[in-house]
Amino acid sequence: MLTDLQKEILKLKDEKNAIILAHNYQPKEIQEIADFLGDSLELCIKATEITDKDLVVFCGVDFMAETAFILNPKKKIVIPDKEAECPMAHMLTPEQIKEAKKRHPDAAVVLYVNSLASAKAEADILCTSSNALKVVESLKEDKILFGPDNNLARFVANQTDKEIIPIPEGGHCYVHKMFHEGDIIFKKEEHPDAEIIVHPECNEEVQKLADYVLSTGGMINQVKNSKSKEFIIGTEIDLITRINREIPEKKSYPLLNDAICKTMKLHTLEKVKNSLETEEYRIFVDEEIAKKSLSAVKKMIEVSK
Ligand code: SF4
Known part of the structure; x- marks a missing residue:
């Protein structure tokens, strides 16, 4: 059930012929109003397919919005909170x-x-x-x-x-560095039948204790396709929010409840609404830098097909 604010955003989005792209680490209320939810590769590919929209509201961190701009230099790309940066x-x-x-x-x-x-x-x-x-x-x-x-x-x-x-x-x-071997041992005691899936940004000793080391997109597919019913997942907590929303017949638990990417959470529904109303904050990349980066981005997309 959507809230009044979420409904207002969806109405505004249609009026402005906008699209909302959101990363898997966005909070539940933003996940619910996104047109497209994905990991960084999926968002990059999606950005190449936006032809009929006038405005792109990008709920992710700076490098992701920049990549969307590099792929669509003529489009208006806005980020709800301009401080949303990835420290890495x-x-x-x-x-x-x-x-x-x-x-x-x-x-x-x-x-x-x-x-x-x-x-x-x-x-x-x-x-x-x-x-x-x-x-x-x-x-x-x-x-x-x-x-x-x-x-x-x-x-x-x-x-x-x-x-x-x-x-x-x-x-x-810093989010994936939070996990330690002890967290896996502790969680495994609570859920002995659960599969353990961690992200490749985790430390090597954590990866060694996991059943699978996968990207966020890979984690979703693993939960969908595995015969297991329970999963312990070592990544940002809102990926687990997405998995539990989309695959409610299985149970996924965060490896740590405080694995939170603080800058991803700077975006709020109020700020998304502001972006749609005012078209703040526009993302720009220097023309020369955008041209040089585009070739590296395109090569990756080509290899990924
Ligand atoms: S979780 Fe946050 S800090 Fe870590 S790589 Fe992703 S955006 Fe950057």
Whole structure:
């Protein structure tokens, strides 16, 4: 049952010929009014398909909205709260990439989509947590500079013969770093029959205790398709909100209740309404940077098909 505010937003959305895209980590009330809900790769692909809308309200963090702009430079893309930044994306600067390239001139640069447009402009190709291995394997180079998430870099390195060099040292997502081995042992005691699924941004020792290491999109598919009835999921809590809404016949539990991405939660229904009314806050990316990043984004989408 939608609230009055949610109904007002949906009415406004139609009047403005707008579309609301939301990341899987958005709170339930935003998930309920989104036209499309997905992980970063799904949102990127969706952004390439928006042809008939005048306004895109992007409920996610800065790098995601920038990617939507890079793919649709003529569209009005707005973000409900302009402070919604991904701290991990801000850990890697274009200067750090240029320095790493000087040290390893024979390496290709693969960047996680969770990076800023200015960093993406220095990449050969992007990847997400769902296609990182496939992207790395698609390249002719045997040496890969990979950033900014060191855990995802290690996850890929463990599955390929290529040399993976993580950049920058210590790049991480503070939400996925919260999980420890003890959390899995504790939760498993509460739900002994549950499958354990964690994200590749988690620490290696946590990944080792899991049954599956998957992207958020992969987690949803695993819960849908598995014979198990219960799941312990190590990622941001609102992905579990989505899973329990969409697959109510199974039970999914967050590995930690306080695994919350604070900047993702800056968006609220009031702010979404404001975005639709005022078209604040527009996302822009410098033309030259957008052009250079577009090639890396398109290559990733091509490899993912
Ligand atoms: S969950 Fe981590 S990687 Fe995702 S937006 Fe939040 S800080 Fe960034």
